[in-house]
Amino acid sequence: MASFPEIKGFLETSFTDWKGQVAAVVFLARCNFRCPYCHNHRIVTSPHEVPTWPWDEVEKRLVRLRGWVDGVCVTGGEPTIHPGLPALLERFRALGFRIKLDTNGSRPGVLASLLEAGLVDQVALDVKAPLEPVPYRRNAGSGSDPEAVDASLHVLERTAIPLEIRTTVHPALLSSEEVCRLGRDLGRRFRSRAAEVGWTLQRCRTEEVLDPDLRDAPPLSPEEFAVWERAARTAFAQDRYPLDPPPGPRPGTKSRRDRP
Numbered sequence: 023m024a025s026f027p028e029i030k031g032f033l034e035t036s037f038t039d040w041k042g043q044v045a046a047v048v049f050l051a052r053c054n055f056r057c058p059y060c061h062n063h064r065i066v067t068s069p070h071e072v073p074t075w076p077w078d079e080v081e082k083r084l085v086r087l088r089g090w091v092d093g094v095c096v097t098g099g100e101p102t103i104h105p106g107l108p109a110l111l112e113r114f115r116a117l118g119f120r121i122k123l124d125t126n127g128s129r130p131g132v133l134a135s136l137l138e139a140g141l142v143d144q145v146a147l148d149v150k151a152p153l154e155p156v157p158y159r160r161n162a163g164s165g166s167d168p169e170a171v172d173a174s175l176h177v178l179e180r181t182a183i184p185l186e187i188r189t190t191v192h193p194a195l196l197s198s199e200e201v202c203r204l205g206r207d208l209g210r211r212f213r214s215r216a217a218e219v220g221w222t223l224q225r226c227r228t229e230e231v232l233d234p235d236l237r238d239a240p241p242l243s244p245e246e247f248a249v250w251e252r253a254a255r256t257a258f259a260q261d262r263y264p265l266d267p268p269p270g271p272r273p274g275t276k277s278r279r280d281r282p
């Protein structure tokens with residue numbers, strides 16, 4: 023049996039990582055994507071510089087938390103790249119916890135087998151951009167794989183598991199048209215499961231992100247973000263673009279959208 027993946031961070035209680043639940047959070051190292059806006063990049067690019075939590079300590083704390091927290095959120099990095107992930111989730115189950123998995127969708131086979139084994143109660147899937155090579159590379163790096171994310175979405179279309187899809191928006195990385203196009207695609211896929219599937223758009227924060235260039239690129243203001251979000255939600259919920267074209271990036275925004 024594969025050993026447990028190294029745990030690079032542990033939060034005893036979080037009210038924000040699992041909507042409506044109080045959750046402990048476990049952070050696993052490394053990731054196969056390189057999103058410019060990654061905030062956990064130390065455990066992605068330099069995990070050896072981050073101390074590893076001894077499993078015994080994590081387990082001891084989780085045992086104490088039983089009855090106080092509803093479940094464990096497993097995040098990263100990218101959890102599904104670790105061969106020991108199923109064993110870790112089985113252990114959380116044996117301790118009596120519900121499990122939420124955060125993933126970038128790059129390992130549809132792993133996701134399918136975890137769901138089949140009943141080891142996950144909720145999935146949060148990051149969909150970074152429309153599922154095409156150019157916008158995906160721009161938002162998640164050259165190692166990203168939109169076909170794999172597409173396959174993960176197909177896996178999730180065939181289940182009844184609660185699903186939160188998340189997209190981070192920065193005007194230097196995504197156009198409002200791309201966000202709307204993605205919204206329409208996601209809305210079409212999950213129309214019949216609208217009650218269990220949510221799409222969260224996140225306004226990109228640029229402090230402490232992986233790519234130093236992005237730290238100087240102005241994000242959308244809250245007001246601009248609200249306009250983009252309204253347009254994208256219309257595309258998601260109503261399968262159409264809004265009547266008025268959504269605005270493009272603010273003049274002067276440094277754009278990487280034309281980069282290969």
Ligand code: SF4
Pocket residue numbers: 053054055056057059060061062063066098099100126148162
């Ligand atoms: S998918 Fe992107 S944001 Fe998430 S951990 Fe990997 S590099 Fe960071």
